[in-house]
Amino acid sequence: MTHRAIIHVDMDAFYASVEQRDNPGLRGRPVMVGGSGNRGVVAAASYEARQFGVRSAMPSARARRLCPSGVFVPARFERYRAVSRQVFEIFGDFSSRIEGLSLDEAFLDVSEWVGEKQKSLPDIGAELKRRITEATGLTASVGMAHNKLLAKIASDYDKPDGLVHIPIDQVQRFLDPLPIRRLSGIGPRTAGRLHGIGVFTVGQLRRTSLDVLSGLFGKHALELVERAAGIDEREVTTERVRRSISQETTFSDDRHDIEALVAVMAEQAEKVAQRLADRGFYARTVTIKLRSSGFSTITRSQSLGGHTRSARRILAGARELLEGWAGWRQQFAVRLIGVGVTGLSERPDESDLLE
Known part of the structure; x- marks a missing residue:
């Protein structure tokens, strides 16, 4: 059976990283992109700022209390869009099947490269990552797997500047120890209900009776079990109907x-x-x-x-x-x-x- 070869790319702290790249004086410093006034909101935070607990969508006043040494810079969306176009042009050299999720995030189906060019998925991911850094001076976290769910988990696993591949024969070994919040679709409320029945890891969720989960989540229970098993049949879609x-x-x-x-x-x-x-x-x-x-x-x-x-x-x-x-x-x-x-x-x- 032939499996897909999927890459998920997530640029690291994209807005803040662009600001640090463009202004060398900001490099290595905690940078917060957004409004600095009392009613402002943080649109993005560099990894240096995140170490202080600063997060996107946080009120600027709180961010300033958490990180008094932080530097606020106004958002420059035109600049971020220009850099994003550079990155997506590179994506086009690797695949014709690109699903852009935002300016700084996308799925690529590189199955043709693996098949026709006889390259391994980790080699393709490493080359893509290198090209992005050479062209933009920025780092990206790259996740690779045979489906979208796993590729996304892989890109989140070792941020920033990560390069993680989940081989098809290592899925449960990789997933089982992870906390359930690492699975897409499991937010605080769902996690809280699962914690209430003693389910804290993906492996525990995978082994939980479907009857028990159905009592808590109804028709969504099967979905949860499939995610815990690393099952995801979604294709990379290049054209999405947006309503x-x-x-x-x-x-x-x-x-x-x-x-x-x-x-x-x-x-x-x-x-x-x-x-x-x-x-x-x-x-x-x-x-x-x-x-x-x-x-x-x-x-x-x-x-x-x-x-x-x-x-x-x-x-x-x-x-x-x-x-x-x-x-x-x-x-x-x-x-x-x-x-x-x-x-x-x-x-x-x-x-x-x-x-």
Whole structure:
């Protein structure tokens, strides 16, 4: 049986690494990309800043308390897009089947290279990694396996600057000791429920009775067992039908202030607008998602009156929805907030475009 050869590439601390590369004075220093004001949010953090506990989507005020020696720099999305194009051009030298997930992350199906050029998957991954560094001066973490699930786990395993291959005959040996949070789709709540029945590692999950898991997760139980066994039949898709684009942030503690939420939404709107531009789309409808501390979730949507990829317009619509929701409440506690867009079009009429 012939197996696929899949590579997952994840550029290391991409925005912050670009800033450190472009400004030698920032190299080796804790760098935080984003707004530095009291209501700003960290869009990206260098590995030096992460050592202090700084993470993306963290309020800048908290990041400054954790890392007082850190340097804030404003985001330069045009610059990041230009570097991303360089990286994706290199991807094109290795495969015609590229699934871009963001500016700094992608899956590549290199099965043809393995078959036609008689090269091993680890050799291809190492060459790809070398080419990226030579062209951009940046490092990437590269994961290799026979499916997307395992390739992604491999790229996350040894960051930064990792190069990890999971051979097909070593899957369970590699996966079994890992904590369950390393599996995609297992977040804090799912992990908490699994911990409650004594399941902490991927191997324990794989060996747990399907009946027990079905009692907790219903129809999703089989999915969990398959992931724990390293099973993933998804293909690398070069063209994905996008019905929506969104960005969400989950807070470690509840938020009670409109302006603080709007500051987070501003960063989210910027990222949504960036992804619209990257994919060549315009959006007609803006949506917000809110989750309370009690885990009840609501969404609100409204038409923008035309198609746009403007972060300013997306934020204005999102803010209006947020203020409309909060207007009649004396108090609220928000644990998660998200901004998204729908009604996507690649070629809207010029008369319908909003700047």
